[in-house]
Amino acid sequence: MERTELTRERHWASKDSAALYRLVDAQIIAHVALQTERGPLVLPTAIARADDRLLMHGSVASGWMRRAKRGDEVAVAVTQVDGMIVARCSFESSIRYQSAVIFGRPELVDDEHKAWALEIVTEKLLPGRSAEVRPPTAREIAQTMILSMPIHEWSLKISDGWPDDAPEDIATATWAGVVLTQPGVGHIQGAPDLAVGVEVPTSVRRLAQHGLRTDYTRS
Incomplete structure (x- = not known):
């Protein structure tokens, strides 16, 4: 079985890349999972999207980003809670949500393109802010790391139904x-x-x- 195939509630699976992009664009935080010598690790990070690539923002001192930029594979989870499905019993009650997992090997955004990537992230977090403040200095850019990962291997699950009561x-x-x-x-x-x-x-x-x-x- 492919790792992008759902094992439960398969009818909630979506292959709609536009729906995936809408989910990614609506969120500012994702959770990145990777394997380390001390065991599995999951950490939150700021995200943005540039076409079919996921941008992940952090510090050059970030341990997981230094590991990931070497080519280690990661899984990135992006989730949006849309509401609660309130059934007539607690067992059947659940959450309305959209959840994606994106697999891949992040690449370091080089110095030539880092200012461009930083502006994309800034505009994602606070649209219009880039035009209101000074550009980042060379020192500030040097202290920031941006990873870019292709959005090619992914799964998307959308729960948007009604209570399934007996x-x-x-x-x-x-x-x-x-x-x-x-x-x-x-x-x-x-x-x-x-x-x-x-x-x-x-x-x-x-x-x-x-x-x-x-x-x-x-x-």
């Missing part, structure tokens, strides 16, 4: 649906098979109001 649970007067989550905003959608008159419970209203926080009961 018929006996659907027959109950328990609310089910989806809470779409954005920063500070939630939107409640009842499941298509929800009985008329079933009210939205307190837990779902709280989730929609506060987002994916875990401490809202104390606020």
Whole structure:
């Protein structure tokens, strides 16, 4: 089996490169996994995309980046949480999400192209900022490392459905649906098979109001 093939929920797999690019473009942090002599390592890093290449930003002092630039293979995970699928039982409840894993061998962006890559990363993190501030100095550029990796081998999984409840649970007067989550905003959608008159419970209203926080009961 290819490592880009899903082993569970294969019907959620997507081969749409445009959907992959939208996911990467929407995120500013990815998690990079690689093998070291001390065992596996996973670290967060800032990302951006230049056409079909993934740019990863960090310091020249970064241990994992120094290792990766030698040609070590890495796996990069990019995830976006779109909401909660609220089923009529806890077992069937899940997360609406998009998740990609990109495999490859990063390459060091050379000095000739580093300023270009840094501007791409800056504009990804804070669009328009490059025109408002001075250009980075040669010393600042020298202290920064940019790795570039082709987006050629990847898997994409998209969970965007509704609760998959058993018929006996659907027959109950328990609310089910989806809470779409954005920063500070939630939107409640009842499941298509929800009985008329079933009210939205307190837990779902709280989730929609506060987002994916875990401490809202104390606020």
